[in-house]
Amino acid sequence: MNDNIIKYQTAFNNVIDRLKNNESVLAVMVFGSMVTGDLWEESDIDLFVVTNEDIKVEKIYTQEEDVPIHVKIIDKKNLDKIYQCDLRGGKTHRIFASSRLVFSKDSSISSWYDRGRYYPDIDRERWNLVYLGEIFKYIGVCKKYLKNRGFYTAYSDSVKLTEAFSKLYVNFSGYMISKDVINMATSLDDDFK
Numbered sequence: 001m002n003d004n005i006i007k008y009q010t011a012f013n014n015v016i017d018r019l020k021n022n023e024s025v026l027a028v029m030v031f032g033s034m035v036t037g038d039l040w041e042e043s044d045i046d047l048f049v050v051t052n053e054d055i056k057v058e059k060i061y062t063q064e065e066d067v068p069i070h071v072k073i074i075d076k077k078n079l080d081k082i083y084q085c086d087l088r089g090g091k092t093h094r095i096f097a098s099s100r101l102v103f104s105k106d107s108s109i110s111s112w113y114d115r116g117r118y119y120p121d122i123d124r125e126r127w128n129l130v131y132l133g134e135i136f137k138y139i140g141v142c143k144k145y146l147k148n149r150g151f152y153t154a155y156s157d158s159v160k161l162t163e164a165f166s167k168l169y170v171n172f173s174g175y176m177i178s179k180d181v182i183n184m185a186t187s188l189d190d191d192f193k
Contacts, residue, residue: 004041008034011067012045016102019049026050026076027109031099036178044068048099050109051075079112097176124171131168138164166192 012034019025032046033039045064049071058073096113104110138161145154166185167177173188186193 005039007065008039008043008045008067011064011069015045015047015064015069020103024051024053026052026106027104027113028102029096029099029113030102031095035098035100036180038180044070047071047102048096049073050079050106076106076109079109098178124174127171128168131164131171134164135161135168 012030016028019028027050029048029050030046031048033043034045045067047069051073053075054077055073055075060069060071060073062069062071101110101113104113138157141157142154142161145151145157163182166181169185169192170177170181170188175184175188178184
């Protein structure tokens with residue numbers, strides 16, 4: 001695993017050095033497994049690249065020293081638009097909030113990044129209601145399929161129910177949810193295990 005970490009770090013540093021030297025690149029954020037620490041041999045490096053060129057959103061898949069790299073390029077003008085279209089606590093907000101600003105050549109982007117990481121209580125409470133609604137939905141589906149002996153479907157939806165409960169629990173506890181929300185919930189409370 002240590003060799004993987006070194007390989008990924010070398011690839012990351014090479015890409016960042018090239019992006020820093022590119023005059024049209026204003027800022028770079030990294031997100032995903034490079035930030036969360038759940039790196040494995042099939043991980044990729046996920047980057048947001050903000051440019052001063054007129055681009056809406058461009059996705060590039062490439063490799064650096066056999067490490068897959070996924071780059072989302074967005075221009076500075078559209079940065080706010082994408083963020084505004086998503087409710088705070090939604091997928092886009094969670095990605096930006098959990099990302100790390102690698103570098104910024106533009107103070108307005110740095111300021112935007114710092115402001116965007118904030119997650120007001122009113123938005124947290126709205127998401128609590130969304131997750132609570134999911135819980136009720138999956139409870140109903142599980143009850144229906146258990147009653148009708150549809151055990152495989154009931155099992156499948158019980159996993160979704162566990163995930164919905166974990167989202168509510170983690171969000172209610174003041175943390176940002178992620179893909180690994182069940183693990184986060186069990187880490188917050190041993191009784192949940």
